[in-house]
Amino acid sequence: MPARGCPFCPGSGRVPADYDVHLYPNDFPAFSFDNPPFSPEPGLFAAAGAHGVTDVVLYHSSHNLTPAQLAADHWRKVIALWTARYLELAAHPEVQYVCIFENAGPAIGVTMPHPHGQIYAFPFVPPLIARELSAASEYFSSQHECLYCRLLQAELADRWRIVRESAHFVAFVPYAARFPAEVQICARRHVGSLPDLSPAEAADLAELIKLVRMKYDNLFGFAMPLMMLLRNPPAKGEHPYAHFHIDFYPIQRSATKLKYLASIESGAGLFLNDTVAEDKARELRETEPR
Numbered sequence: 177m178p179a180r181g182c183p184f185c186p187g188s189g190r191v192p193a194d195y196d197v198h199l200y201p202n203d204f205p206a207f208s209f210d211n212p213p214f215s216p217e218p219g220l221f222a223a224a225g226a227h228g229v230t231d232v233v234l235y236h237s238s239h240n241l242t243p244a245q246l247a248a249d250h251w252r253k254v255i256a257l258w259t260a261r262y263l264e265l266a267a268h269p270e271v272q273y274v275c276i277f278e279n280a281g282p283a284i285g286v287t288m289p290h291p292h293g294q295i296y297a298f299p300f301v302p303p304l305i306a307r308e309l310s311a312a313s314e315y316f317s318s319q320h321e322c323l324y325c326r327l328l329q330a331e332l333a334d335r336w337r338i339v340r341e342s343a344h345f346v347a348f349v350p351y352a353a354r355f356p357a358e359v360q361i362c363a364r365r366h367v368g369s370l371p372d373l374s375p376a377e378a379a380d381l382a383e384l385i386k387l388v389r390m391k392y393d394n395l396f397g398f399a400m401p402l403m404m405l406l407r408n409p410p411a412k413g414e415h416p417y418a419h420f421h422i423d424f425y426p427i428q429r430s431a432t433k434l435k436y437l438a439s440i441e442s443g444a445g446l447f448l449n450d451t452v453a454e455d456k457a458r459e460l461r462e463t464e465p466r
Contacts, residue, residue: 179239179240179289179290182239182288182290183200183203184200184232184234184239184288184290184292185237185239185290186237191234191237194237195234195237196236196237196250196253197233197234197235197236197250197253197254197256197257198233198234198237199231199232199233199234199257199261200231200232200233200234200292201231201232202230202231202232202294205229205230206226206230206296207226207227207228207229207230207296207297207298208226208227208228208229208230209227209228209229209270211225211226211227212225212227227270227299228270228271228296228297228298228299229265229271229295229296229297230294230295230296231261231294231295231296232292232293232294233254233257233258233261233276233292233293233294233295234290234291234292235250235254235291235292235293236250236291238291239289239290240289241291242291242389242393242399243278243280243291243389244386244389244390244392244393244399246291246386247386248379248382248383248386249382251381251382251383251385251386252378252379252382254293254382255370255378255381255382256378258276258295258370258406259370259371259373259378261295262274262276262295262369262370262371262408263371265295265297265411266411266412267411268297268411270299271297271298271299271411272298272299272300272301272410272411272412273297273298273300273301273302273305273408273410273411274295274296274297274298274408274411275295275296275297275298275302275305275405275406276293276294276295276370276405276406276408277293277294277295277296277403277404277405277406278292278293278294278403278404279293279294279403280399280400280401280402280403280404281399281400281401281402282401283401283427283428283434284401284402284403284427293404297411301410305407308407309409309410309415309417309418311323312324312417312418312419313415313417315417316416316417317417322366322417322419323417323419324362324366324419324421325366325419327362328346328362328364331346331348331351332346336453336454336457337349337350337351337453337454337457338457338461339359339388339391339457339460339461340384340387340388340391340461342380342383342384343364343376343380344363344364344365344376344377344380344381345361345362345363345364345377345380345381345384346361346362346364347359347360347361347362347384347387347388348360348362348457349453349454349456349457349460350453351453352453353449353451353453353456354425354447354449355425355426355427355435355447355449356426356427356428356429356430356435356449356450356451356456357392357395357426357428357451357456357459357460358423358424358425358426358456359388359423359424359426359460360421360422360423360424361381361384361385361388361421361422361424362419362421363377363419363420363421365377366419367419367420368408368409368415368416368418368419368420369408369409369418369420370406370408370420372420373420381422385422386465387465388424390465390466391460391463391465392424392426392460394463394464394465394466395428395459395460395463396428396430396431397431400426400428401426401427401428401434402424402425402426402427402428403423403424403425403427404422404423404424404425405422405423405425406420406422407420407421407422407423408420429450429451435450
């Protein structure tokens with residue numbers, strides 16, 4: 177049912193009268209190609225124009241559906257929209273990185289409950305992503321293999337942190353998880369980016385995204401506040417060390433407590449996880465997706 181005042185609901189005059197998924201231009205864009213171009217000036221107080229794109233991806237026309245309630249076939253439509261927009265933005269000469277993500281839940285700061293995610297296109301590679309890619313590149317150069325492929329082999333051999341496997345992807349709690357019940361969905365095949373997925377892989381990914389979201393929402397009996405980020409390589413250049421995966425960062429440490437990024441995390445860059453990876457993986461495995 178349409179919600180009063182929601183611009184994402186049919187009948188608002190802002191979106192089509194009916195839609196499955198829809199790309200919505202952000203009403204308050206942090207980045208825009210109408211802004212001055214990215215051209216930092218030298219000096220202590222260097223500044224650059226916020227030149228790029230901030231899209232909203234509307235997952236469904238229904239206001240009250242949670243992402244976990246979307247059918248797997250519907251998630252496939254979301255993935256198709258992600259892919260098409262990724263290709264379009266990555267082809268832009270000024271775009272260096274396309275970040276596809278979702279913030280879910282009021283605890284994350286979400287003010288619009290209508291199911292949606294976002295796509296940002298940057299004229300630079302964000303620093304944390306650049307750091308991760310640099311580590312992967314160094315490993316690739318020294319060991320002549322993909323770091324993610326090696327990690328996935330180790331996780332599958334160990335099996336303690338596996339949450340669910342499918343034909344083309346594996347969901348597991350990383351050994352060095354930073355957030356409670358953090359999960360990574362990693363492609364079995366060495367595939368660099370979202371557009372490189374085959375139709376069968378995309379369909380398989382849709383199933384696993386839904387399953388992970390259902391497990392999260394049933395872990396404590398309410399919709400899990402979390403961040404979901406798709407990890408793609410930079411838009412320009414060759415990156416044979418990149419390996420497509422999705423990271424989930426849930427911030428609920430228990431049924432009644434949130435995980436805050438306090439002084440040590442925010443000020444020192446050292447994550448203190450309140451949970452044990454193997455224990456959270458077991459809890460998620462045993463949580464029925466319903």
